[in-house]
Amino acid sequence: MKDTAWFNEMEARIPKNEVRTRFAPSPTGYMHVGNLRTALYTYLIARHEGGKFILRIEDTDQGRLVEGAVDVIYKTMAECGLRHDEGPDVGGPVGPYVQTERRPLYKEYAELLVSRGHAYRCFCEKTESEEDTGEFDRADDPCRAMSAEESERRAAAGEPYVIRQRVPHEGTTTFHDEIFGDITVENTTLDDQVLIKRDGLPTYNFANVVDDHLMGITHVVRGSEYLSSSPKYNLLYEGFGWEVPRYVHCSPVMRDAQHKMSKRHGDPSYEDLIAQGYLTEAVLNYVALLGWSPRGEREIFSLAELQEAFDLAGISKSPAIFDIDKLRYFNSEYIRAMSPERFAAVAEPYIRSAVKNENYDAAAIAALLQQRTEVLTDIPEKLDFFDALPDYETELFVHKKSKSDEQSSKNMLALVLPIFERLPVWDDEHILGAMTGLAERESVKNSVVMWPVRIAAAGKSVTPGGAVEICRILGREETLRRLRIGLEKLN
Numbered sequence: 001m002k003d004t005a006w007f008n009e010m011e012a013r014i015p016k017n018e019v020r021t022r023f024a025p026s027p028t029g030y031m032h033v034g035n036l037r038t039a040l041y042t043y044l045i046a047r048h049e050g051g052k053f054i055l056r057i058e059d060t061d062q063g064r065l066v067e068g069a070v071d072v073i074y075k076t077m078a079e080c081g082l083r084h085d086e087g088p089d090v091g092g093p094v095g096p097y098v099q100t101e102r103r104p105l106y107k108e109y110a111e112l113l114v115s116r117g118h119a120y121r122c123f124c125e126k127t128e129s130e131e132d133t134g135e136f137d138r139a140d141d142p143c144r145a146m147s148a149e150e151s152e153r154r155a156a157a158g159e160p161y162v163i164r165q166r167v168p169h170e171g172t173t174t175f176h177d178e179i180f181g182d183i184t185v186e187n188t189t190l191d192d193q194v195l196i197k198r199d200g201l202p203t204y205n206f207a208n209v210v211d212d213h214l215m216g217i218t219h220v221v222r223g224s225e226y227l228s229s230s231p232k233y234n235l236l237y238e239g240f241g242w243e244v245p246r247y248v249h250c251s252p253v254m255r256d257a258q259h260k261m262s263k264r265h266g267d268p269s270y271e272d273l274i275a276q277g278y279l280t281e282a283v284l285n286y287v288a289l290l291g292w293s294p295r296g297e298r299e300i301f302s303l304a305e306l307q308e309a310f311d312l313a314g315i316s317k318s319p320a321i322f323d324i325d326k327l328r329y330f331n332s333e334y335i336r337a338m339s340p341e342r343f344a345a346v347a348e349p350y351i352r353s354a355v356k357n358e359n360y361d362a363a364a365i366a367a368l369l370q371q372r373t374e375v376l377t378d379i380p381e382k383l384d385f386f387d388a389l390p391d392y393e394t395e396l397f398v399h400k401k402s403k404s405d406e407q408s409s410k411n412m413l414a415l416v417l418p419i420f421e422r423l424p425v426w427d428d429e430h431i432l433g434a435m436t437g438l439a440e441r442e443s444v445k446n447s448v449v450m451w452p453v454r455i456a457a458a459g460k461s462v463t464p465g466g467a468v469e470i471c472r473i474l475g476r477e478e479t480l481r482r483l484r485i486g487l488e489k490l491n
Helices: 004-013 033-048 069-080 099-116 128-133 148-156 204-214 224-240 270-275 280-288 303-309 324-337 340-354 362-372 376-382 406-422 428-442 446-458 467-474 476-490
Strands: 020-023 052-055 119-122 162-165 172-177 181-186 194-196 219-223 246-250
Touching (some): 004 099, 020 033, 033 219, 033 246, 033 280, 069 270, 069 280, 099 119, 099 162, 099 224, 119 148, 172 224, 172 246, 181 224, 194 204, 270 280, 280 303, 324 362, 340 376, 362 376, 362 467, 446 467, 446 476, 467 476
Parallel strands (some): 219 246
Antiparallel strands (some): 119 162, 162 194, 172 181
16 A cells, blocks of 8 residues: 555645536447436536536446447537546546546555555455445455454465455445435445455446545536445545535436336437437537426527526436427427528538439528428438429329419419520529419419429429429529420320
């Protein structure tokens, strides 16, 4: 064990007098919605209080690591605008920020607990799963009662051992949570959890406590499933003589009233939602409201506005139901609020997946779509008529509301074709004027002209944009070609 000076030096490095939060994911492949919410809440607490937001990678469970998962974490946080002040990639005063790189620290702190009587070496042969969870009959473990001298002798002789927390057999432990209040448990219900495994790596529960203290973390945000572990965390803090951080345990995000969200059951991760055509800003806004209620009726918040509005008092004890329809609504609101230029840029890849003809202006098509799009992946199916006129039946020309039937459609197409041919300029004003002028001369409603023109131009009854916009984007020659095909069908 290190001498007192080393521990004092570690204490001296800890930043003081500021709010410090941390997001500490395990690199296991993808960012699920609950993880993203934890990242967002820890970020918002730090920013709301003018503090620091730290990223720590918890990779001590080597069996669950997925190659490339750390890059997924960095990419997701960057896309979401959750910029960390300290972390593996940017450094900081209390690094390293990857747990396996901190490996030597944990043994020293565990041995310090042993020397203080708050932990002990266990030389018993137990399964790996027992080492990870600490689930065993504490009363039957002879190592708990072993003398310090024998423990030192056996360790010095090279016998393998784990280090376990020595939980008091009597009394109670009380901890405070910002959401759930004070919680008291009987110490007899707690087990002597493993702190250091045989391979020298710490368990999650121990590394977490040591790292949170040494990094000066003031608020620990995690899922409510960790409430049952918190008494043991408190006992560790007491054993070290450290101040306990403020706990913020968030209730789970549920698929429905009975089931938690799970990637195994097909529930979407952040990456899935983006691939499904949702905007990062909409996802982030919606995730913020999964368990947190702002003051007032407002729902739409930018990240900067969330920083201003977020407070712990708004976090609910109740589980939050993930409602994809509500997210879809949020997404449509964000799309409609975009500048036309930004929407055109975001929509262009989806437009070009359906409209290969470069003669058709993607920005012009985007202008038709913006007020009619809920998720970006809806876009391609709306545009299949641009590159190729679909085969369609003449029944499409019949529309009671527009007072249009096959005979009136045939008449109008025959009349509008020569007018379109003679138009001096092919733009919205002249195209619209040609059709409304024809309707006026024929003493019919505008729709009697516009319905058959749109059907003939698009070959479908539901389109983004009306006859004027579709004809303008198709261009004069292609519009005339399609209108002649429509007239032939009606003849």
